[in-house]
Amino acid sequence: MTRNVTKSERISRRRLLATASAGAALAASPFRINLLQAQETPIKIGFPVPLTGPYGTEAQDQVRAAQLAIAQFNDAGGLNGRKAELLVRDDKLNPGEAATRTLELVEKEKVNFVVGSLSAAVQLAINNVTKERGIIFNSISQSDAINEAADFSKYTFHEAMNPHLTSGAVGRYAFSKFGKKIAFLTADYAYGHEMVRGFLDVGKKFNVENLGDVRHPLGTSDFSTLLPRLQALKPDILCIINFGRDQQISLRQATDFGVKKTIQIIAPLLSHASRVAAGPQAFEGVVGGCSFYWGIEDKFASTKAFNDAFRKMYDGKVPTDYGALGYGGVRTVLAGVKNAGSVDTDKVIAAMEALKYDFYKGPQYYRKCDHQSVQSVLIIQSKSKDMKNESDVFEVIGTDEPNEANLRTCEALGHKA
Amino acid sequence: MAGLSLDLIALQLFAGLALGAIYVLFAIGLSLIFGMLTVVNFAHGAFYMVGAYVGLYVLMLGGNFWICLIAVPLAVGLFGLLVEHFLIRPLYGRGIDYPLLLTFGLSYVMVELVRIAFGKTGYPFDTPEILQGAVNIGVGYFPLYRLFVIGATAAVLLALWLFLEKTSFGLIIRAGARDPQIVRVLGVDVSRVWLIVFGIGTAIAAFAGLLAAPLQGVIPEMGGTILAEAFVVTVVGGMGSIGGAVLAGLLVGVVVSMTSLFAPEMAKVSIFALMAVVLIVRPQGFFGRAGLMS
Numbered sequence: 001m002t003r004n005v006t007k008s009e010r011i012s013r014r015r016l017l018a019t020a021s022a023g024a025a026l027a028a029s030p031f032r033i034n035l036l037q038a039q040e041t042p043i044k045i046g047f048p049v050p051l052t053g054p055y056g057t058e059a060q061d062q063v064r065a066a067q068l069a070i071a072q073f074n075d076a077g078g079l080n081g082r083k084a085e086l087l088v089r090d091d092k093l094n095p096g097e098a099a100t101r102t103l104e105l106v107e108k109e110k111v112n113f114v115v116g117s118l119s120a121a122v123q124l125a126i127n128n129v130t131k132e133r134g135i136i137f138n139s140i141s142q143s144d145a146i147n148e149a150a151d152f153s154k155y156t157f158h159e160a161m162n163p164h165l166t167s168g169a170v171g172r173y174a175f176s177k178f179g180k181k182i183a184f185l186t187a188d189y190a191y192g193h194e195m196v197r198g199f200l201d202v203g204k205k206f207n208v209e210n211l212g213d214v215r216h217p218l219g220t221s222d223f224s225t226l227l228p229r230l231q232a233l234k235p236d237i238l239c240i241i242n243f244g245r246d247q248q249i250s251l252r253q254a255t256d257f258g259v260k261k262t263i264q265i266i267a268p269l270l271s272h273a274s275r276v277a278a279g280p281q282a283f284e285g286v287v288g289g290c291s292f293y294w295g296i297e298d299k300f301a302s303t304k305a306f307n308d309a310f311r312k313m314y315d316g317k318v319p320t321d322y323g324a325l326g327y328g329g330v331r332t333v334l335a336g337v338k339n340a341g342s343v344d345t346d347k348v349i350a351a352m353e354a355l356k357y358d359f360y361k362g363p364q365y366y367r368k369c370d371h372q373s374v375q376s377v378l379i380i381q382s383k384s385k386d387m388k389n390e391s392d393v394f395e396v397i398g399t400d401e402p403n404e405a406n407l408r409t410c411e412a413l414g415h416k417a
Numbered sequence: 418m419a420g421l422s423l424d425l426i427a428l429q430l431f432a433g434l435a436l437g438a439i440y441v442l443f444a445i446g447l448s449l450i451f452g453m454l455t456v457v458n459f460a461h462g463a464f465y466m467v468g469a470y471v472g473l474y475v476l477m478l479g480g481n482f483w484i485c486l487i488a489v490p491l492a493v494g495l496f497g498l499l500v501e502h503f504l505i506r507p508l509y510g511r512g513i514d515y516p517l518l519l520t521f522g523l524s525y526v527m528v529e530l531v532r533i534a535f536g537k538t539g540y541p542f543d544t545p546e547i548l549q550g551a552v553n554i555g556v557g558y559f560p561l562y563r564l565f566v567i568g569a570t571a572a573v574l575l576a577l578w579l580f581l582e583k584t585s586f587g588l589i590i591r592a593g594a595r596d597p598q599i600v601r602v603l604g605v606d607v608s609r610v611w612l613i614v615f616g617i618g619t620a621i622a623a624f625a626g627l628l629a630a631p632l633q634g635v636i637p638e639m640g641g642t643i644l645a646e647a648f649v650v651t652v653v654g655g656m657g658s659i660g661g662a663v664l665a666g667l668l669v670g671v672v673v674s675m676t677s678l679f680a681p682e683m684a685k686v687s688i689f690a691l692m693a694v695v696l697i698v699r700p701q702g703f704f705g706r707a708g709l710m711s
Contacts, residue, residue, distance in 0.1 A: 052638070057538045188682045215682045221633055221642050222439075225432050225677035225684065228557060232425045248539065249633050256544065256560035256632075258551035278634055279541025 042085040043078070043343055045070070045330060046105030046114040048126060050093035054219050055118050055244035057273040062118065062140065062326030063088050065319050068310055069330035079337055086330070087111060093118070093218075095125035102129040112343045115329040117141050118322065120163070120191035124151055131155050134345060136352075138333050140325040142166065142269070144194040147370040147407075149414030154349060157371040159329040161291050163191065164408055166268045167198030169377035169400040170289040175206035178264040178287075179236025182208055185226060185250060187242035188215040195241045195268045211235050216242070216250075223250045227257045238263045248274045252282035260285060270380055272320035275393045283382035283393075290378050292324035292361050293394050299362070306360040318391045324360050328373075331359050332366075363402060369410035374402045421678075428557040429678050430671065435559070437670020438567040442628065443643045444650035444662045445573065446621035452657025453594045453614045456505060456516040461622050461647060462640025463524035468493050468623025469630040469639060470531055473540055482545040486569075489627045490620035497619025501612050509611070524640070531637045539636035548631075566628050573621060574663065581659075590614060594657075649688050653695045655705025664703055 047066055049059040066086055074083045087109055091098035098117065105111045106129065113136045117123035120143040127146060130137035131153035138157040144164050145151050175182075182203065186192035196213055203210070211233040214226050230238060238259060240250055247267065254265060270288035297304040306327065310319045319327065333348070335355060340347035356365050364375045379398035387393070400406060447461045458464075471492050472485040480488065504523065508515040544562045551558040581587040593600045593610045601607050626640070633639060650669055654661030669688055676687040695702065 056638075060537060217682060217685045219642070220685070221639075222436060224436055224560075224563065225429065225674040226681055228425060228428045228432055229678060229681075231557070232422065232428075245539070245634075245636065252634065253560075253632065256549075256551065256562060258558050258560075273538065277539035277541065277636070279543060281543055282541070 040082050041110075042083045043334075043337065044085050044087055044109060044111040044113075045333065046087050046089065046102065046109065046111035047116045047326075047330075048089045048091040048098050048101045048105070048114070049116045049326075050118050050122070051088075051090040053093040054246055055093055057277055058244055058271055058320070058322040059118050061273055061320045061323035062116070064314060065310065065323035065325075065327035066115065066330045068313050069327045069334060071313065072309065072331075073334045073338075079341070079343070084334060084337075091117070091122055091126075093122060095122050098122045099125045099129050102126045106130070106133050106135055111135070113138070113333050113348075115140060115326075115333060119189075120145070120194060121189050124190075127151060127153075127156055136333065136345060136348060138329045140322070140329040142191060142194075144198075144408075145190065147372050147413050152370055152413075152415070154371075155345070157332070157352060157366060157373075159332060159373050160325050161289075161375065161377060162372060162407070163194035163268065164198045164201070165406055166289045166377060167195050168202045168406055169379060169398075170266060170268050170287070171199050171202035171206075171208075172400075173379045173398050174237055174239075174264070174266045174287060175203060175208055178266070180206060180208050181211055181235045182237045182239055183211040183230050183233045183235035184213040185223070185230060185238065185240045185242070185254075186213055186215050187218055187246055189218055191243065192241045199239060199268075216246070218242075218246065220246055221249060223253045224257070227254060227259060231257065231259060231263070235263060238265050240265060240267050243269065243271065244274060245277075247271060248278035248282065251286060252278055255282050255284070269321075270382060270394065271322065272391075272393060273322065275382055276390065280382070280384040280387070280393070284384040285382065287379065287381050287397070290321045290380055290394070291375065292319075292321045293378055293380060293396060294318040294320075294391065295394065295396060296361065296378070300358070300360075302358045302360055302362065319360075328360055328364075332357060332373075335359075367404060367407070367410075369415040370413055372407060374404055374407070376400060376402050377406075424556045426678070428554075428559075429674050431554065431556065431559065433671035433674025434667055435563050435567055435670070436673060437667035438570045439563075439629070439632075440646055440650050440669050441663050441666030442566070442570040442573065442621075442625045444647040444654070444666055445577070445659065446618040446625065447647045448651045448654065448657060448659055448662040449577070449621065450615055450618035451651065452659065453590055454505075454611050455513060455657075456520070456615070457513060458520050458618065459517055459644070460500075460520040460524040460527065461618075462644030463527040464493060464497065464619045464622035464640075465626035465629070465643055466531065466637060466640035467496070467527060468626030469542070469635045470535060471623065472627040472630055473535075473542060473635055476542075485627055486624075490624045493623030494616045494620030498612055498616040500619070501615035505615065506608065506611075524644075528637050528640070535637070537637065539634050542630035542635050544631040562631060566632075569624075569628060573624065574659075577617075577621075577659065586610075586613075646688065649692045651702075653692055653702055655702030658702070658704035661702055661704035 049062050051059050070084050070086045089101040114130050115138045117126050117139050118141045123139040123143050136155050138159050140160050142160050142163050144162050265286045267288035275283045294307050297307050336348040336352035340351040364373050367374055377400040378396050380394040381397050450456055450458045468489050471489045475485045475488050505516050548562040548565050551560050593607050597607045650666045654665030672687050672691050673684050677684045
């Protein structure tokens, strides 16, 4: 008996000491003032992206630019003084991990909104969690499925381009210039499958002949056993559909195998961060699409403003394509909050649907039926000479202006008119 | 898909052997350290990665690829000596899982330190100019640099074989692996032998990382995938058998290559399927000594 008493006494004394010292520390620290000021909780935006793994380089850029959007919102006074806050989580490029992290963000952290993802497959997992709980999710990576009625909900927004739009733009450019015989080297998951479908779709108009589609697992480090097969098919165009480190390694090894001597390599998306990481040799001459390139700053004032703010925040660095998406995804949600004057979900949805915005790449808006951002697609070619600085990596060789006609129709996606 | 010709199959077979040579190179340092020290070096992939980064650093200092070929194994081998002396040595005689856990933790530390020093994003590593481009090997074109890697692997194997089989120090190493007690009784400082073996193993790992850099670029996580591949090769070949690692590496390369031809999406899985089959039929691997793990 006595032992029990002393034990509980000891614990309570320790707890008392801990509480007292923590309180003293708090009272003495400058945090106290902050605590008093921020009576209201901040506007929380959950941001699950694959910080580790093959897409890590791009994901880190997404975070950097998203932080800029948050900082700009807060510097402008927030929502009547209420500040925004970004809660970044690593989804490890894994749908299960992403769903768990998102659930934590929603249930434990009580986030108001979710922006993020960098995978066609992972974003659907996040969307499943958010739509069930009535939380707005703005996806910033490519997917066709997310527009379709089966996956879409009124809470779902899609700031990134989708594979149909991207492959359409790149396909129209490539098929009219480089030839009609095409072979594919494709990452074996939703992104790759949707892109191939998109290229073959637009290819019908050009009577394109599909010689074959070689699929590789995500995170492949050696393509030497796949390339001879593709070369033997003798296509005019080799379309390499993968991303991040897979793109870096496959383009590099395709160059080593001499593929570029006889075959034009195209890619639906050329990633700025990957081009920098892989070097000019590997990407030389490759043609592809992108949603954003900093070099369009002489065309759009919004791009110039975004680049300058980013340069100021990050020692003169320029934002990349996926960085810009991180910025756009957060910025549109916060613009919705500001216009709605509230964080109420339905009001923010209505405000976002009404947005006609030009935040970083020229005019954009969310289509009513599927909340797909209607936007331009840039066609770019990788540079290997006459580069002015380390960010001068692409040349814009064409632009598909924003046009709903380049998207699948609302009816085709299963939405009621 | 159309276009299956005899030439293509021959080229594919060659590509498989070439890839196999790279697997052998990845595995040889791991196999050496295990065979001689019974230490399962989980930091093998990290040493490999450090090799690529040291190469990058030498290039930044104004060196060239050929200087790297000498400087990288020396620098990382020296680092390996320090690791053996201060971290692994106190754990000898305590069972196989102690050094395993230590090296596992060490690999995380090394990757994190490289992230801090060089950043999380990758770097390009250009193929030396003289080795760029593809050459005709009769059945099709093949990158010159990969042929160079095969040659370098053969050179490493030859040097290792000569060292272990034809020098008196090699004799002591082999004796030490069989029965350290007797060797010690004969007046040989066994701990010095183990130190040097560990140094050589890590030097070869770093050499492999350097040679892989022009193939894949350089990134802190690059050791992760090859660790798995090196383990498969080592296990299939027989833990600790260098000859086994060579045979297994080439076989794994050919299996991957042939799977790639007919079912490319299965290529990654085929490596592990092969390992499972070998383990069922012959648990100690091709040339492994039974009971080495116990």
